[in-house]
Amino acid sequence: GAGVSQSPSNKVTEKGKDVELRCDPISGHTALYWYRQSLGQGLEFLIYFQGNSAPDKSGLPSDRFSAERTGGSVSTLTIQRTQQEDSAVYLCASSPVGGAPGEQYFGPGTRLTVT
Amino acid sequence: SQQGEEDPQALSIQEGENATMNCSYKTSINNLQWYRQNSGRGLVHLILIRSNEREKHSGRLRVTLDTSKKSSSLLITASRAADTASYFCATYPPGAGNMLTFGGGTRLMVKP
Incomplete structure (x- = not known):
C-alpha cells in the first residue's frame, strides 16, 4: 500500500515568509510525528499527534512553529516568519x-x- | 543532547568487507531501532531489538544490544556499494509517548 507522503519535496523561501509543509500518513495510522533534520x-523531534490532538509539543523550537491535524489524517506544519536556521529536512x-x-x-x- | 550517539561518524570500506557501527544511549529503553537514510531523505526501518533481547538478525544485518552498557551495534556483512548510506540508531524509552530519539548517525561509504 501507499506509504507516508509529504509535500512539497523541496521548498525554497525567503527569510520572513511563512511556509506550510504537508504530511499524509499511511491510511489508518492514528499517530503522526514531525521531526527536523539539519x-x-x-x-530532532518536533511534535506528536494522537488522532487530532497533540499531547506532546515539547520539541517545537519556538512559537513560530505550529502544527495541526484534521480528520485524524493529514497534518500541516507551519513555520511563520522563517529564519535561515529553519533550513532543514522536515x-x-x-x-x-x-x-x-x-x-x-x-x-x-x-x-x-530559507534564503 | 541526543539520546543515541553513533560511532564512528563516518566509515569507508571496500565492497565485501563487514561494516560495524555502534550506538550508545543514556536512559533506559523499551527498544532500540536502526534506520537507514539515503541522500538525506526518508528513513527506512531496518531492525528493532527489544530491551530483553541481546541479538537479532535480518539478512546481512546483525544487531546486538547490551543494556548494561547502554550500547548497541549494527553489523552489515559482505557489504555492497548499494549499502552506502547514513545509518541511525533510535531509542524508544519507556513512557516516551511514542517519541523516538535519534543519534547523529554513521555515514557509511562502500567502495566498489
Missing part, C-alpha cells in the same frame, strides 16, 4: 494501532531552504 545531523512519520512500541514509518521529507 544538514549532517540526526533527527520528516513526517506515522504509527499503526497495535504496532510495536516506537514503530514508525517515515515519509521522504520536505527539504526547506
Whole structure:
C-alpha cells in the first residue's frame, strides 16, 4: 500500500515568509510525528499527534512553529516568519494501532531552504 | 543532547568487507531501532531489538544490544556499494509517548 507522503519535496523561501509543509500518513495510522533534520545531523523531534490532538509539543523550537491535524489524517506544519536556521529536512512519520512500541514509518521529507 | 550517539561518524570500506557501527544511549529503553537514510531523505526501518533481547538478525544485518552498557551495534556483512548510506540508531524509552530519539548517525561509504 501507499506509504507516508509529504509535500512539497523541496521548498525554497525567503527569510520572513511563512511556509506550510504537508504530511499524509499511511491510511489508518492514528499517530503522526514531525521531526527536523539539519544538514549532517540526526533527527530532532518536533511534535506528536494522537488522532487530532497533540499531547506532546515539547520539541517545537519556538512559537513560530505550529502544527495541526484534521480528520485524524493529514497534518500541516507551519513555520511563520522563517529564519535561515529553519533550513532543514522536515520528516513526517506515522504509527499503526497495535504496532510495536516506537514503530514508525517515515515519509521522504520536505527539504526547506530559507534564503 | 541526543539520546543515541553513533560511532564512528563516518566509515569507508571496500565492497565485501563487514561494516560495524555502534550506538550508545543514556536512559533506559523499551527498544532500540536502526534506520537507514539515503541522500538525506526518508528513513527506512531496518531492525528493532527489544530491551530483553541481546541479538537479532535480518539478512546481512546483525544487531546486538547490551543494556548494561547502554550500547548497541549494527553489523552489515559482505557489504555492497548499494549499502552506502547514513545509518541511525533510535531509542524508544519507556513512557516516551511514542517519541523516538535519534543519534547523529554513521555515514557509511562502500567502495566498489
